Each structure stands twice: as C-alpha cells, then as structure tokens.
Amino acid sequence: MTLKKILAQEQFDELAQSKSFLLVKHSLTCPVSQAAFEEYQEFAEANDVNTAYLTVQEARPLSNYVAEKYSVKHESPQAILFKNGEVAWHASHWKITNKSLREAVQA
Template identity: 60%
Template sequence: MKKLDSIEEFNKLAEGEDPFFFVKHSLTCPISQAAFTEFEQFAGESDVPCYYLAVQEAKPLSNHIAETYHVKHESPQAILFSKADVAWHASHWKITKKSLAAALEENK
C-alpha cells in the first residue's frame, strides 16, 4: 500500500496501473479508521496495487479525483480504477475486505 499526496503522482498512476484500488481516508473519523483497517487487510492479501490518501493532507488530490471521475467525494471512500475509469466505488461501512474482493472479481 502506498500513500499519494499529489495530483501528479495520481495522474502518473492512473496512466500506468490497471487495475488498482484507491481509498480516501480521514485521519479523524472512526468510521474511516474501520474502513481503512479493512482496506489494509485486503491490500495485504491482494495482488492488485492499493493506494490511499489522507483527506486532511491531500484535499486538492481528493477534489481532483471527484471532479475528474465524477464520483461525489465521501470519506472514507474506496474506488476501483480499471481501464482508466472508475469501475466501482463504495463508502463508509460498505468498505470491507469482502466487498473489495467482490468488486475486483466482478470487474475482471
């Protein structure tokens, strides 16, 4: 799992990686912490690259993703990118190790 902070880093990733998961994580929200823990567990067992941002530290990047890919910003939020577009996304309690694995399976 790798943390991204800039739009440039993300754009480079989006051009070269397929598929990949990305999570928007709030450093102050307990629901976000629970979702992030699920994401970490999934990432530890998955071959798919996994990335994240901390919303408080990377608001320009968070907004860029929402605007570019037309996915309303939520936090926490998990997004599966495939073929340079959003294939799946979920937020809050819907972010689980099981839901991430199912999203990946459905979008192969």
C-alpha cells in the same frame, strides 16, 4: 502488498496509467474511516492488487481532483476501483469491507 500513500495529482496520474488500481480516501479523525481503512489494509496485504490511499486532511486538493475528474462525489472514507482509466466501482463508509473490496476487484 505495500500500501502506497499519495499526496499529489502527479502521483495519481501516474497510477491512472496502470490497467487497474484501487484508491481509498481516508480521514485521520473519523472512527468510521478508521474501521474502513483497517479493512482496506487487511485486503491489500492479502491480495496482489495495485493499491493506493490518500488522507483527506493532507491531500484535499487531490481528493477534490479525483471527485471532479471522475464525477464521483467525495466521501470519506471512500474506495474507488479504476479499470482502464474509468471508475469501475466505488463504495463508502460501512460498505468498505475486505469482502466488498475482494468482490469488486474480482468482478
């Protein structure tokens, strides 16, 4: 599956209309974030799941919007699974692995 980069609230709101999707917040300057993003890429390429990501350096207002709207404290890296307009699962830092993403989506 292709990784979709989002930068604006409108793009996020469009995604939020889908039944479920996975959003990853990624920092371009953090080695932990890079490792988590590689796990996310591996997961996204091997699974038929609606996915998107944002880089916090380029989309800080969007990152803050998601944190505030869904009451999920901002972290980076961070993975958030949305189902039916609600946060179904989230994880950060070293807890973002191919396995944890797969388990969250299958739950």
